[in-house]
Amino acid sequence: xxxxxxxxxxxxxxxxxxxxxxxxxxxxxxxxxxxxxxxxxxxxxxxxxxxxxxxxxxxxxxxxxxxxxxxxxxxxxxxxxxxxxxxxxxxxxxxxxxxxxxxxxxxxxxxxxxxxxxxxxxxxxxxxxxxxxxxxxxxxxxxxxxxxxxxxxxxxxxxxxxxxxxxxxxxxxxxxxxxxxxxxxxxxxxxxxxxxxxxxxxxxxxxxxxxxxxxxxxxxxxxxxxxxxxxxxxxxxxxxxxxxxxxxxxxx
Amino acid sequence: xxxxxxxxxxxxxxxxxxxxxxxxxxxxxxxxxxxxxxxxxxxxxxxxxxxxxxxxxxxxxxxxxxxxxxxxxxxxxxxxxxxxxxxxxxxxxxxxxxxxxxxxxxxxxxxxxxxxxxxxxxxxxxxxxxxxxxxxxxxxxxxxxxxxxxxxxxxxxxxxxxxxxxxxxxxxxxxxxxxxxxxxxxxxxxxxxxxxxxxxxxxxxxxxxxxxxxxxxxxxxxxxxxxxxxxxxxxxxxxxxxxxxxxxxxxxxxxxxxxx
Numbered sequence: 001x002x003x004x005x006x007x008x009x010x011x012x013x014x015x016x017x018x019x020x021x022x023x024x025x026x027x028x029x030x031x032x033x034x035x036x037x038x039x040x041x042x043x044x045x046x047x048x049x050x051x052x053x054x055x056x057x058x059x060x061x062x063x064x065x066x067x068x069x070x071x072x073x074x075x076x077x078x079x080x081x082x083x084x085x086x087x088x089x090x091x092x093x094x095x096x097x098x099x100x101x102x103x104x105x106x107x108x109x110x111x112x113x114x115x116x117x118x119x120x121x122x123x124x125x126x127x128x129x130x131x132x133x134x135x136x137x138x139x140x141x142x143x144x145x146x147x148x149x150x151x152x153x154x155x156x157x158x159x160x161x162x163x164x165x166x167x168x169x170x171x172x173x174x175x176x177x178x179x180x181x182x183x184x185x186x187x188x189x190x191x192x193x194x195x196x197x198x199x200x201x202x203x204x205x206x207x208x209x210x211x212x213x214x215x216x217x218x219x220x221x222x223x224x225x226x227x228x229x230x231x232x233x234x235x236x237x238x239x240x241x242x243x244x245x246x247x248x249x250x251x252x
Numbered sequence: 253x254x255x256x257x258x259x260x261x262x263x264x265x266x267x268x269x270x271x272x273x274x275x276x277x278x279x280x281x282x283x284x285x286x287x288x289x290x291x292x293x294x295x296x297x298x299x300x301x302x303x304x305x306x307x308x309x310x311x312x313x314x315x316x317x318x319x320x321x322x323x324x325x326x327x328x329x330x331x332x333x334x335x336x337x338x339x340x341x342x343x344x345x346x347x348x349x350x351x352x353x354x355x356x357x358x359x360x361x362x363x364x365x366x367x368x369x370x371x372x373x374x375x376x377x378x379x380x381x382x383x384x385x386x387x388x389x390x391x392x393x394x395x396x397x398x399x400x401x402x403x404x405x406x407x408x409x410x411x412x413x414x415x416x417x418x419x420x421x422x423x424x425x426x427x428x429x430x431x432x433x434x435x436x437x438x439x440x441x442x443x444x445x446x447x448x449x450x451x452x453x454x455x456x457x458x459x460x461x462x463x464x465x466x467x468x469x470x471x472x473x474x475x476x477x478x479x480x481x482x483x484x485x486x487x488x489x490x491x492x493x494x495x496x497x498x499x500x501x502x503x504x505x506x507x508x509x510x511x512x
Contacts, residue, residue: 029357122340131329
């Protein structure tokens with residue numbers, strides 16, 4: 001009985017999410033206003049995230065390189081293996097999946113709390129009274145903005161991870177720059193880059209739409225906004241991890 | 253004119269409004285009064301389409317809002333303006349941009365004319381000098397006035413105000429009341445104000461509907477309030493010593509005039 005009730009509740013929530021998405025993906029009232037909001041969201045959700053993406057990617061790139069060099073190196077392994085594995089990890093998993101998991105915390109809570117606050121302060125009701133499709137006006141630019149900017153964040157992250165690895169070579173002298181370069185250039189498959197970008201597009205959609213759903217449907221006050229923000233991060237993180245399994249299988 | 257016919261609102265198994273029928277007249281300040289939790293805000297939300305009535309009709313100059321299609325409703329809502337209890341200003345926009353917002357979305361005016369119209373409305377509420385400030389930089393009373401300016405910028409036929417005086421001092425409340433009353437007269441619109449501020453009732457109550465526990469208990473105007481024998485209404489209106497004394501004086505004067 002409990003399982004049935006839980007299943008019913010989750011299916012209802014999923015149905016509400018689909019209805020909200022249908023409302024969100026409708027023609028904007030004014031294209032000029034939509035473009036203005038779209039650009040604003042790209043800056044707020046994407047461009048403002050660049051510093052954190054670069055910092056994290058730099059240090060993770062360095063750490064992966066150090067770990068690979070210290071733990072994998074053996075006489076049976078070529079010396080370029082640390083550079084090669086660093087590149088593959090950054091490209092295949094870190095820059096798309098893990099970076100999106102981190103961004104689901106930053107961007108997801110931002111979206112949920114912004115929309116939640118607008119809901120409890122009746123700003124969304126004010127839009128509805130004016131005859132504006134508030135879901136389309138507020139949510140669509142966020143989804144499209146994040147989906148547009150996410151591939152760039154993935155590319156920046158991959159590049160910065162490699163820079164971080166070079167940091168260990170030039171500053172830490174853990175690995176020689178020549179070995180690292182040889183590893184990074186070894187058997188490069190450009191599809192991996194595309195795979196990473198395709199995955200990130202799905203993850204960007206999950207982060208923005210799920211967080212928007214939790215924020216938009218808040219009922220109550222500031223406590224509920226906080227809960228919605230937490231739920232948005234948890235739910236989008238879990239969905240990213242689950243979809244990562246399927247996408248990796250599908251795209252590999 | 254807005255006519256409400258047999259409106260009932262039920263949330264799951266709890267009925268909040270019971271068979272409400274009333275009329276809100278054009279060119280008058282129509283007040284909905286009642287204690288907190290009596291169903292005033294639910295009634296207003298049903299009128300503007302934020303909630304769906306469980307039963308009944310809402311007629312805007314004869315047009316039934318309840319049976320309208322989604323598109324018809326959107327068009328209808330563009331004839332409405334609403335001032336929310338908490339003002340509901342967009343905190344990312346300046347005062348001028350808040351007022352200009354409905355014009356940016358719906359008006360075909362060019363940018364210069366839109367700015368001019370927004371400034372006219374701000375001037376109407378005496379806030380032209382605050383146009384570049386943001387909502388969190390102005391007082392609660394000023395926020396309410398900005399909300400009023402925003403609600404009239406598209407020349408609405410129907411203006412709804414949900415407790416416009418809540419959280420304001422008596423003097424500022426008076427300014428808001430006078431503003432709403434003069435806007436109603438100047439533009440000949442149907443204004444509906446939710447309030448439990450008895451100063452508003454006595455000041456601008458041209459048509460008052462009293463809601464008690466979800467039922468329409470009484471309807472009349474501010475003069476009729478004074479002579480009302482409805483105990484529930486009197487308990488609300490004359491809850492304070494001041495109003496009880498005012499009523500006593502009024503009744504004594506009336507009696508004296510009668511005797512003469």
